[in-house]
Amino acid sequence: MIDIFARGRPEGQKRAPSKRFRRQKVGPGTSVLRSSSVLMVGSVAAQVIPLVTLPIVTRMYDPAAIGLQALAITWASTLSVIATLRLDLASVLAANERAAERIVHATLTTMLMVIPCIALLLALFDDLILGMIGHSEATFWLWMLPVLSLMMALTQLGSSLQVRQKGFRRLALVNLVNQTSTQSLSLGIGAFSPWLGGLVIARVLGQIAAVVSLWSNGLWAYVKTWKFSLRDLREVLAECRQFAVFNTPYSIVSTVARDAPLIIFGALASATTVGFYGIARAVMFVPTSLASVSLGPVFFKEAVDKIGTPELERVAKRLLAVGMFVPAAGFALVVVVGPEIFALAFGADWRVAGEFAALLAPASWCALQSSWIGRVFEVRGKQRRQFVMQIIADSTVIVAVGGTMILWGDLLVSVALFALLSGVQSLVYFFVAARVASFKLIALARTWAFGAGFFALVVVALVVFETTASSLGIHGVWFSIAFACVATVTVTVFFRRWMTQSS
Numbered sequence: 001m002i003d004i005f006a007r008g009r010p011e012g013q014k015r016a017p018s019k020r021f022r023r024q025k026v027g028p029g030t031s032v033l034r035s036s037s038v039l040m041v042g043s044v045a046a047q048v049i050p051l052v053t054l055p056i057v058t059r060m061y062d063p064a065a066i067g068l069q070a071l072a073i074t075w076a077s078t079l080s081v082i083a084t085l086r087l088d089l090a091s092v093l094a095a096n097e098r099a100a101e102r103i104v105h106a107t108l109t110t111m112l113m114v115i116p117c118i119a120l121l122l123a124l125f126d127d128l129i130l131g132m133i134g135h136s137e138a139t140f141w142l143w144m145l146p147v148l149s150l151m152m153a154l155t156q157l158g159s160s161l162q163v164r165q166k167g168f169r170r171l172a173l174v175n176l177v178n179q180t181s182t183q184s185l186s187l188g189i190g191a192f193s194p195w196l197g198g199l200v201i202a203r204v205l206g207q208i209a210a211v212v213s214l215w216s217n218g219l220w221a222y223v224k225t226w227k228f229s230l231r232d233l234r235e236v237l238a239e240c241r242q243f244a245v246f247n248t249p250y251s252i253v254s255t256v257a258r259d260a261p262l263i264i265f266g267a268l269a270s271a272t273t274v275g276f277y278g279i280a281r282a283v284m285f286v287p288t289s290l291a292s293v294s295l296g297p298v299f300f301k302e303a304v305d306k307i308g309t310p311e312l313e314r315v316a317k318r319l320l321a322v323g324m325f326v327p328a329a330g331f332a333l334v335v336v337v338g339p340e341i342f343a344l345a346f347g348a349d350w351r352v353a354g355e356f357a358a359l360l361a362p363a364s365w366c367a368l369q370s371s372w373i374g375r376v377f378e379v380r381g382k383q384r385r386q387f388v389m390q391i392i393a394d395s396t397v398i399v400a401v402g403g404t405m406i407l408w409g410d411l412l413v414s415v416a417l418f419a420l421l422s423g424v425q426s427l428v429y430f431f432v433a434a435r436v437a438s439f440k441l442i443a444l445a446r447t448w449a450f451g452a453g454f455f456a457l458v459v460v461a462l463v464v465f466e467t468t469a470s471s472l473g474i475h476g477v478w479f480s481i482a483f484a485c486v487a488t489v490t491v492t493v494f495f496r497r498w499m500t501q502s503s
Contacts, residue, residue: 046175047286053183058279058346060190061199067274069199070282071266072141072148074259078252079145080152083114086247088160089378090240093304100164104157104222105229106236111153112228119146141200151207158214161222163297170217171297177213182206246383250390257394260401261418268405277415279346280356284334284364287327291371295319300375303437307379313439316373320444322495323369324451329487332458333480334361336466340477356415363419365455366426369448373430376437389432393425458487 058066087107094100122129122142130142155174162171185202189195211219237244256263262281265273299319306312334341334357342354377386400421405414427448434444462480469476 044290046172046179047290049176049179049183051283051286053187054279054283055345055347057183057186057190057199058350060187060194062194062196062272063275063279063349064271065194065196065199065275066278067266067271067276068141068196069203070262070274070278071271072144072200073203074255074262076145076148076152078255079114079118079149080156081248081251081255083111083118083149083153084156085110085237085244086251087236087240087243088157089247089375090236090243091157091160092164092300093378094164100161101222101225102232103236103240104161105226106233106240107157108223108226109228109230109233111150115146115150115153118149122146140197144197144200144204148204148207151204151211154211154219155207155214158211158217158219159297161218162214163301165218166301167217168298174210174213174217178206178210180206181209242381242383243378246387247378250383250387253394254390257397258422260398261405261415264402264405264414265411268409269411273411276350276353277356277411279350280342280353280360283342284357284360285367287330288364288367288371291323291368295372296375299372300379303376303379307376308438312437316434316437316439317443317447319372320369320447321451324447325454325491326488326495327368328365328451328455329458329484329491331361331365332455332462333484334358335459336462337477337480341481344477355412359412359416359419362455363422363426366423369451370426370430370433373433373437376433380436382436385432385436389429393421393428397421397425458484 084107087103087110091100091103091107094103122145126139126142130139155178159171159174162168162174182202182205185205186199189198189202215223259281261277262274265277299315302312302315334354336358338358338361339351339354342357343351346353374386377383397418401414401418404410404417408414430448431441431444434441462483465480465483466476469479
């Protein structure tokens with residue numbers, strides 16, 4: 001049995017063929033910010049595409065169709081975690097290519113075992129499951145879950161291999177292919193027949209396109225040497241126990257907690273309500289998604305190589321400062337005029353989504369700061385601490401939001417409570433992760449305090465601006481947007497100069 005995480009090759013082991021495991025070369029002077037910019041460009045493009053098409057999609061499809069797509073993605077994301085047992089993360093930390101290959105093969109074995117079981121359970125208990133999660137009138141989307149879950153699991157595995165090989169350009173391309181395919185198909189289906197399941201079908205086909213892209217960029221090299229082996233799976237699980245025991249339930253619970261209002265609205269309210277909340281969440285958490293996809297993997301790799309060094313701590317301080325100040329004006333704008341912005345962008349019927357977005361904006365801003373730092377738990381081998389902390393926090397969110405919705409049935413109060421708890425959770429999570437990484441907490445706390453003060457100052461300025469405009473009979477939403485844009489550009493220029501001078 002090979003020690004997967006031991007540095008160096010086991011005695012007598014041959015070097016893996018260079019063609020199969022060729023890595024993208026990164027110069028010794030490449031910093032985490034420069035590496036992340038590669039992913040950021042692709043990620044920004046991948047996020048801009050759905051944002052650009054969203055105003056068209058919201059005018060083509062009924063909110064219920066958007067709600068069903070959001071539910072399908074939520075449940076498929078959860079099932080894909082079960083299908084991989086988070087062994088995809090272990091492949092990044094493998095000491096050598098032979099160890100990485102064994103982990104990939106074990107992950108493929110778990111997929112082959114789990115996905116058919118999911119399909120069987122859906123076949124046997126479809127009525128019961130639909131009754132529990134809502135929308136029994138649209139059974140078709142339930143049968144898309146096994147396929148979408150498998151494609152998401154393969155995407156997770158292939159993406160982790162790209163991170164291991166520092167194939168950040170290829171990973172950015174995969175994100176771009178996924179979103180481009182999904183949105184093109186959504187518009188195409190909507191143009192001919194915007195039926196209830198059109199967006200679900202488009203997402204499934206877009207995810208397949210992402211897998212095909214990964215398949216031709218290294219994933220096939222591992223798949224073609226794979227053989228189903230329970231013995232190998234048991235050995236890998238024994239050596240990667242923390243990923244299966246801690247990371248898997250952690251990811252499941254965090255996904256459910258993150259989408260708690262969506263899941264609860266799906267079970268207790270209508271698909272239309274799910275659509276409103278789904279759009280609000282999708283728009284507001286775009287920055288968090290960008291940071292997670294672009295900064296997260298690169299910081300993960302940097303942490304593997306430089307954990308405990310002053311260099312990694314300096315990088316963390318810079319990332320926090322930029323994340324706190326640069327996007328603050330944009331989030332503050334949504335807090336003040338969110339309903340008006342959503343009505344302008346997506347149509348008058350989507351004003352309710354803007355109300356949800358205004359409540360979610362501070363929580364999303366906080367989540368942005370903790371989106372890239374979490375992998376230090378894996379690097380330090382502290383998944384147990386991460387697991388316990390996350391289980392407690394997420395269980396609190398699920399119980400509180402679910403209880404509020406059941407007892408009072410007030411959608412806005414439920415979302416407000418979710419936003420408050422999520423913001424506090426992000427703050428605590430960041431500092432626990434920073435402590436695990438042995439960062440100095442005082443300097444980070446100071447940055448958080450100044451960032452929160454700046455955020456509040458911008459909100460107050462926008463409220464005064466809106467109040468003054470209303471008293472003069474002026475529709476001030478466009479002036480507020482201009483003010484936020486100017487503030488963002490000003491802060492960005494300042495930080496660009498600061499980072500240039502400090503480097």
